[in-house]
Amino acid sequence: MTTFAQNDPQARQRARQLAQAYQAQGDFTGWFEALYAEGRAGQALIPWADRAVNPYFADWLTAYPQSWTGVRCAVVGCGLGDDAEALAALGADVVAFDIAPSAVAWSQQRFPASAVHYCTADVLHPPAEWTGLFDFVLEIYTVQVFREFAQRQQVLHQLANLLSPQGKLLLIARGRQAGEPIGQMPWPLAVSELAELVKEQLYLDGTVGSVEELWEAGSPPILRLRALYRKGQRS
Numbered sequence: 001m002t003t004f005a006q007n008d009p010q011a012r013q014r015a016r017q018l019a020q021a022y023q024a025q026g027d028f029t030g031w032f033e034a035l036y037a038e039g040r041a042g043q044a045l046i047p048w049a050d051r052a053v054n055p056y057f058a059d060w061l062t063a064y065p066q067s068w069t070g071v072r073c074a075v076v077g078c079g080l081g082d083d084a085e086a087l088a089a090l091g092a093d094v095v096a097f098d099i100a101p102s103a104v105a106w107s108q109q110r111f112p113a114s115a116v117h118y119c120t121a122d123v124l125h126p127p128a129e130w131t132g133l134f135d136f137v138l139e140i141y142t143v144q145v146f147r148e149f150a151q152r153q154q155v156l157h158q159l160a161n162l163l164s165p166q167g168k169l170l171l172i173a174r175g176r177q178a179g180e181p182i183g184q185m186p187w188p189l190a191v192s193e194l195a196e197l198v199k200e201q202l203y204l205d206g207t208v209g210s211v212e213e214l215w216e217a218g219s220p221p222i223l224r225l226r227a228l229y230r231k232g233q234r235s
């Protein structure tokens, strides 16, 4: 049985091993399927999967209540599905996708009566019919798994493309401070990098108006970034 693994050094080490092995072969994302397949077989822990709604997303939902009924949402790199389920429980119409078929199958197994449409898809090559379809896109810890700036740029470009006019993107990422090296996986995002990535495609939404830098207690403390963007004109 997979348990809370976020601070488990072995879980992170196995994920790093797989990431390194696949990326050395020029395959940047294949390691996710390998890890989820091991996880499903009870042979590994998934370092980011705590089987609960992401706390920074849960806080945000509470802080900025709105009517979600019928709002078309996409959850990118949905992992084991908890965040997608939270949106569906509020009445949203949710598509949740992941590049790893085992993550999708695992989510469907965990939530057999779910209203969420789970599917396998690559954020870099989304189905054409998704262009401009979603009022709300949720991305948690997925942009950052692309190690290179050019790849991150492509991902942001695709996320912007998924949004309807005036659609909103909530991004939650592991952060790093200015000048801090990117280090090992999970390859945190810097605020300055984020500003470059969203440039001319997305604008910070006026509700919060800035990238929030949220410090999580720990030794050392962990920086999380949370930002709400929208398509369209600057607020």
Ligand SMILES: C[S@@+](CC[C@H](N)C(=O)[O-])C[C@H]1O[C@@H](n2cnc3c(N)ncnc32)[C@H](O)[C@@H]1O
Pocket (backbone or CB within 6 Å): 029, 032, 033, 048, 049, 050, 054, 076, 077, 078, 079, 080, 097, 098, 099, 100, 103, 121, 122, 123, 124, 139, 140, 141, 142, 145
């Ligand atoms: C660090 S995990 C975060 C998962 C989930 N959002 C969470 O917070 O628990 C990144 C997720 O993105 C997925 N992913 C990686 N590359 C992807 C791609 N090109 N398209 C869609 N999903 C991708 C991985 O399989 C993995 O589930």
